[in-house]
Amino acid sequence: xxxxxxxxxxxxxxxxxxxxxxxxxxxxxxxxxxxxxxxxxxxxxxxxxxxxxxxxxxxxxxxxxxxxxxxxxxxxxxxxxxxxxxxxxxxxxxxxxxxxxxx
Numbered sequence: 001x002x003x004x005x006x007x008x009x010x011x012x013x014x015x016x017x018x019x020x021x022x023x024x025x026x027x028x029x030x031x032x033x034x035x036x037x038x039x040x041x042x043x044x045x046x047x048x049x050x051x052x053x054x055x056x057x058x059x060x061x062x063x064x065x066x067x068x069x070x071x072x073x074x075x076x077x078x079x080x081x082x083x084x085x086x087x088x089x090x091x092x093x094x095x096x097x098x099x100x101x102x103x
Contacts, residue, residue: 048074 052075055068062068 048078 048071051067051071055065055071058065058068
């Protein structure tokens with residue numbers, strides 16, 4: 001039994017189109033199954049992300065900030081899969097003695 005080239009080409013084209021239709025239907029159904037309140041746009045921000053944004057906004061002359069150096073080091077640790085270290089939050093400014101403190 002000999003199959004000519006034109007028949008084989010048509011059969012391949014029909015099989016490829018059928019595969020594309022099945023893939024499109026599968027993707028369309030999968031989009032309907034997702035929960036409506038779940039967004040995969042971005043992971044939730046944490047304190048480290050906020051500090052990274054703050055440090056990235058600094059001028060080059062301020063790049064040597066020790067707090068920023070610690071934040072960038074922690075970001076590298078997380079990126080390379082090592083366990084995260086707790087990042088210390090900046091201490092609130094101390095109340096001065098003239099604000100109702102003891103004499």
